[in-house]
Amino acid sequence: ESTRGKLIELLAKEEDNFVSGQKLSEQLDISRPAVWKHMKELEKDGYVIEAAPRKGYRIVSYPDKVSMNTVQWGLSTSWLGQRLIHKASVTSTQLIAHQEAQAGAEHGTVIIADEQTKGRGRLNRSWHSYKGEGIWMSIILRPTFEPHRSPQITLLAATVLAEVFKTYVGIKPQIKWPNDLLTNGKKLAGILTELQAEEDRVNYIVLGMGINVNQPSSSFPEDIQRKASSLKIETGESLELTGLIKEILQTFEKRYNEFNEEGFRPIKLRWEAFGYRLGEMVPIQTYQKEWNGRIMGIEDDGALRVLDDKGQEQKLYSAEIQWGKDYVQ
Numbered sequence: 001e002s003t004r005g006k007l008i009e010l011l012a013k014e015e016d017n018f019v020s021g022q023k024l025s026e027q028l029d030i031s032r033p034a035v036w037k038h039m040k041e042l043e044k045d046g047y048v049i050e051a052a053p054r055k056g057y058r059i060v061s062y063p064d065k066v067s068m069n070t071v072q073w074g075l076s077t078s079w080l081g082q083r084l085i086h087k088a089s090v091t092s093t094q095l096i097a098h099q100e101a102q103a104g105a106e107h108g109t110v111i112i113a114d115e116q117t118k119g120r121g122r123l124n125r126s127w128h129s130y131k132g133e134g135i136w137m138s139i140i141l142r143p144t145f146e147p148h149r150s151p152q153i154t155l156l157a158a159t160v161l162a163e164v165f166k167t168y169v170g171i172k173p174q175i176k177w178p179n180d181l182l183t184n185g186k187k188l189a190g191i192l193t194e195l196q197a198e199e200d201r202v203n204y205i206v207l208g209m210g211i212n213v214n215q216p217s218s219s220f221p222e223d224i225q226r227k228a229s230s231l232k233i234e235t236g237e238s239l240e241l242t243g244l245i246k247e248i249l250q251t252f253e254k255r256y257n258e259f260n261e262e263g264f265r266p267i268k269l270r271w272e273a274f275g276y277r278l279g280e281m282v283p284i285q286t287y288q289k290e291w292n293g294r295i296m297g298i299e300d301d302g303a304l305r306v307l308d309d310k311g312q313e314q315k316l317y318s319a320e321i322q323w324g325k326d327y328v329q
């Protein structure tokens, strides 16, 4: 199986170019008939391989099916997703992730499901997770930082999704504080961070991401149709889930490593580049008070930085913000 992984990697790296059977046989240290046999196996898994005399092999298309193998093949991470659990149907990938984490699952373990029957959002809200139409994924992290820094992970995850949507999918999303990914005020993706910690130490974090990918708008129930969108609705094209999952995992690992080495600053700047209604006045409700504030950015601890009408800076941790007519809570 690791030979097959390496084989995919060698072919994937060359993209549209052919790789000779000779080269593959040398690099994998297997005979040429064995290379041929592996190609036949890959075809069974849904890869379309072109074999040309004297030129060699190339991948014409990748399988659409999400599975442990199709995600891990060619995945260029060093710790994220090296252990990956894929299930056809679960109640919630968060739940599985908690069970796995409590049983000792390593940092970077990923749980992905085609469908969730009880997908959850924040504050006990539910998350619609249609079969095969989106990415429903939880990542187990075992960070060494102190618990109070964990909200930064939510912000980091939001910037990773924004970055991937922009560079890989080609749409520029906005991040509604703290963690919703929007286009035109509609929710494309949500993030749910759950923490298991002691006073001064994080046992683990389960980071859940729900990404609407291939839903047509008719797929959403009526009550969320006007506030939800998918990458397909935005681009007009279906996207291959495995490719997108790999891109997210690779970008996440890179940004997480950067976060460990350089701290929160680069993440903060990137977050602010995507910030929803940044610089604008919005009505805010804190405790009994209603006031207007200008959204300025985020603090190092993940709080929202808002300027009140006296020109004072306020830090908001949780507040009812009336995001505007185009956004429905």
Ligand code: BTX
Residues within 6 Å of the ligand: 091, 092, 093, 094, 095, 116, 118, 119, 120, 121, 122, 123, 125, 126, 127, 128, 129, 135, 136, 137, 138, 180, 187, 188, 189, 190, 191, 192, 208, 209, 210, 211, 212, 224, 227, 228, 229, 329
């Ligand atoms: P949230 O509480 O910010 O958003 C939930 C709200 O969003 C719902 O009340 C509903 O109005 C709306 N909504 C529900 N489903 C969708 C959808 N598919 N698209 C757009 N809007 C929707 C956000 O919570 C965090 C969601 C995390 C989901 C992931 S999926 C993998 C992991 N497993 C799991 O159970 N949850 C996480």
